[in-house]
Amino acid sequence: MQAIIKVGEGKVALKTVEVPKPGPGQVLVKIFAAAQNPSDWMKLKRGWGEGEGLIVGHDFAGVIQQLGPNVSESTRSSRQIGQRVAGFVNGCMTPENGGSFTEYCVADETMLIDLPDDMSFESASTIGFAAFTACQALWQNQTLPTPFDVTKNPFPILVWSGASAVGQYAVQLAKQSGLQVITTASPRNHELLKKLGADAVFDYRDNEVVSKITTFCGDNELNVAIDCASNDESISLIAQCIGDRKESYIALVLPVEVKAKHIRSDFTYVYTLLGKPTRDKYNYPAIPEHYELGKWCAGLLSHLAKQGALSTVPIRVVPNGLADAQYWIKYQEEGKVRAEKIVYRVRSS
Ligand SMILES: NC(=O)c1ccc[n+]([C@@H]2O[C@H](COP(=O)([O-])OP(=O)(O)OC[C@H]3O[C@@H](n4cnc5c(N)ncnc54)[C@H](OP(=O)(O)O)[C@@H]3O)[C@@H](O)[C@H]2O)c1
Structure with missing residues (x-):
């Protein structure tokens, strides 16, 4: 061959x-x-x-x-x-x-x-x-609802870099599990992500992206994020969105360090x-x-x-x-x- x-x-x-x-x-x-x-x-x-x-x-x-x-x-x-x-x-x-x-x-x-x-x-x-990477980030190291077990009490999840291939699958899988999905992408991809089920899409290059996300969440505490970019900037911005909440978690697709030590994080590796x-x-x-x-x-x-x-x-x-x-x-x-x-x-x- x-x-x-x-x-x-x-x-x-x-x-x-x-x-x-x-x-x-x-x-x-x-x-x-x-x-x-x-x-x-x-x-x-x-x-x-x-x-x-x-x-x-x-x-x-x-x-x-x-x-x-x-x-x-x-x-x-x-x-x-x-x-x-x-x-x-x-x-x-x-x-x-x-x-x-x-x-x-x-x-x-x-x-x-x-x-x-x-x-x-x-x-x-x-x-x-x-899609396997998105599944792993969602369900390997945390207990979240699934499309087979949809939550009746939606809570927010942040999918950073939603237009990436991993992000596109994470957005739709999270939405089909009943979660409120907040994501980030370049403006030209916002419609695509809304069609996949995102409740809100923000530009990750916007200087006010953190305040826009926290304002959107309001009283709904953001404790869970999947970082499909996993670089120093994305980690820092996600950590700011989470703030000082305990019991919070970020799934990473690359092995980067999360400096905010109160946030639990894991690098998930699809081959496992x-x-x-x-x-x-x-x-x-x-x-x-x-x-x-x-x-x-x-x-x-x-x-x-x-x-x-x-x-x-x-x-x-x-x-x-x-x-x-x-x-x-x-x-x-x-x-x-x-x-x-x-x-x-x-x-x-
Ligand atoms: N851990 C694992 O086992 C595993 C498995 C698969 C992939 N990965 C990693 O996961 C990452 C995503 O993979 P993929 O295949 O989904 O990538 P991809 O589809 O090639 O990602 C392209 C998208 O990344 C976004 N992007 C580029 N620079 C960005 C930045 N600085 N901040 C936020 N978003 C940015 C762009 O979004 P816009 O067009 O909206 O700007 C672009 O559309 C890669 O680093 C890959 O190596 C890891």
Whole structure:
């Protein structure tokens, strides 16, 4: 199969490699579309993976081509050849993990999102990495309502950087859990976020963003935030919105320090949902509770997709498919991807 391979620091090339074989608990997915993430350039640049020769890419959508040894119709989801699915892999990390910028990948059958027939593979390819990250930020280290257990007493949650892919999924999942969703984004993305269910959207560059958010909350105490930017500025502004409240929490998508020590915070790492040691600089062991959460998230996202209740991130399907991956990876590294996903059409459906 043709695959985008790491050939040097920040460098990739299209090469021919072996089609992987699904192991126990895995399926082989025939990929129709693959979406790009910031982690693609980060892993290529920062040397997180085992080195050159690894397949790049995390997000995929396609059909099940082959079942691994013990994957049968008796498993949770009755996996069958031909099922339309989406998900993510820990790409560009180890040869066993593989990557998604290619024609086939192996994936854990319990971590797949089942796709309705009317969702295109291109749109579905945007779900895996970002939506699982949003789920993890919402539910791994705090007890919040869920779309299966909607609260009757809405309280505010702040999703910073709501137009990011992670943010778009966090906004809609929080809203569907019954929460009052406050988010921040550039003005051109405010309508998009309102359509996803945000109750209020503010410009994160506005000098008065903190006072506008606290005024909007009024007597409703803001105790919970998800920071999809996770930089020093976003952390500081969120901390100001929370003020001196105890029992408050910020979920971070990058490992930055929260200086306000009365605020509990965690960096959540989406790969731990896959239930395997990460074998990277963070060196997480397999964490069974995270794996259980990952499987629950796959069920939730499949349910919402089936109900037509999951809005996928706007897509830009790039003209030459994987052949131009080097260009689009660099484009994302330069911060030019805004409120959309770069999507590679791998084959026509
Ligand atoms: N921990 C994990 O496991 C994990 C998993 C996935 C992603 N991540 C990380 O999460 C972050 C978001 O990922 P993503 O894929 O959602 O990103 P993305 O879609 O590429 O994010 C693009 C958006 O970021 C917003 N943005 C850019 N600079 C900003 C700033 N200074 N403050 C606030 N927002 C800003 C922009 O919003 P506007 O257009 O509105 O300006 C832009 O639309 C990345 O850093 C990624 O590496 C972590």
